[in-house]
Amino acid sequence: MQIKICANEFDPFQEIQIFQKSALSIVKKFGATSVFIGTMRDMNDGDAVEAMTLEYYQGMTEKQLEKFVFEAKQQWQILDALILHRVGNILPDQTIVLIAVWASHRGDAFDACRYIIEALKSRAPFWKKEKLTANDERWVSNNTDGYLNKNK
Amino acid sequence: MSIKVQYFASLKDAIGKSEDEITGEKSLSVKDVWDLSNQGHKLPENTLAAVNMDYAELNDNVSDGDEVAFFPPVTGG
Numbered sequence: 562m563q564i565k566i567c568a569n570e571f572d573p574f575q576e577i578q579i580f581q582k583s584a585l586s587i588v589k590k591f592g593a594t595s596v597f598i599g600t601m602r603d604m605n606d607g608d609a610v611e612a613m614t615l616e617y618y619q620g621m622t623e624k625q626l627e628k629f630v631f632e633a634k635q636q637w638q639i640l641d642a643l644i645l646h647r648v649g650n651i652l653p654d655q656t657i658v659l660i661a662v663w664a665s666h667r668g669d670a671f672d673a674c675r676y677i678i679e680a681l682k683s684r685a686p687f688w689k690k691e692k693l694t695a696n697d698e699r700w701v702s703n704n705t706d707g708y709l710n711k712n713k
Numbered sequence: 714m715s716i717k718v719q720y721f722a723s724l725k726d727a728i729g730k731s732e733d734e735i736t737g738e739k740s741l742s743v744k745d746v747w748d749l750s751n752q753g754h755k756l757p758e759n760t761l762a763a764v765n766m767d768y769a770e771l772n773d774n775v776s777d778g779d780e781v782a783f784f785p786p787v788t789g790g
Contacts, residue, residue: 599790615789616722618782621766646789658790678790684768686782687789688722700723701788703759 564626565645566617573598573659576645580661586641591663595670597678603653605701609694613651618686622646629680633662637669642677646687679707714777716741718750721784728754744771746781759786 563580577596581587603610630642645659660678664670682704689701718733725731733750741749743762762769763782775781 617789618719618721618763618766618784621763621782624766682787682790684787685789686721686763686784686787688785689788690722700726700785702723703786704788704790 562627562630562641563643564623564630566619566622567645567647568649570655571645571647571659573645573656576643576659577661580643581663584641584663587663590665591640592665593663593667593670595662595664595667595674597658597660597674598656599658599678601651601653601655601657605691608691610653610691611694612653612692614690614692615646615648615651615657616688616690617646617648622686625685626681629677629684632680633673633676636676637664637673638666639664639669639673642673644677644681646681646685648687682707714738714741714775716746716775716777717780718746719780719782721782723785724757724760724783727757741775742771743769743773743775743781746775747771747783756783757785760784761786 601613626644633639640663643661647657651657660674662670662674690698691701692698715736718735720728720731728751735746735749747756760783762771764773764775764779
């Protein structure tokens with residue numbers, strides 16, 4: 562398992578490739594890889610967003626992310642997981658979060674990846690502050706539940 | 714006993730401090746820690762708490778040397 566909090570921009574596809582080639586836990590063993598990449602948009606709640614600052618609780622964040630992977634391993638047969646999350650100043654189009662999960666089979670990879678991103682969204686101590694184009698800043702108040710069906 | 718207290722994000726802005734250190738004679742709950750550190754300020758609704766970097770309830774007890782944190786709902790990812 563690798564968990565990285567990144568102060569600088571990263572290329573999620575390159576990170577996946579590096580991990581996939583070097584992690585002995587998965588090399589020649591995995592048959593399925595599931596990936597979630599979260600990217601910053603230039604719009605939120607109907608307002609244009611110019612930039613964002615991400616704050617986190619150093620120590621607790623890493624501890625909670627490790628726990629989510631551990632919880633996923635208890636529920637699904639996964640070989641390994643990689644989590645990267647940006648902090649500091651972020652611009653639209655930049656990657657905020659990468660979750661990659663390797664397993665023998667797709668069901669475990671998909672379900673564990675989904676579990677980890679939903680756990681991160683609701684329990685990992687990160688906070689976003691948006692800088693609006695109107696030179697105005699605001700804290701994002703909460704994340705929505707990813708399992709809610711918006712089309713009901 | 715001595716407790717290190719940390720505040721984050723909008724809560725930190727609202728109360729105007731990012732950390733604190735409190736001391737108490739008797740056994741303290743997480744809520745007592747908030748009250749001692751923020752005399753007169755009501756604990757905002759939806760505030761989350763952690764003790765030693767694990768989520769905690771307001772009525773959980775704290776021990777000497779613990780790190781207690783208060784923060785708003787998380788918005789990462």
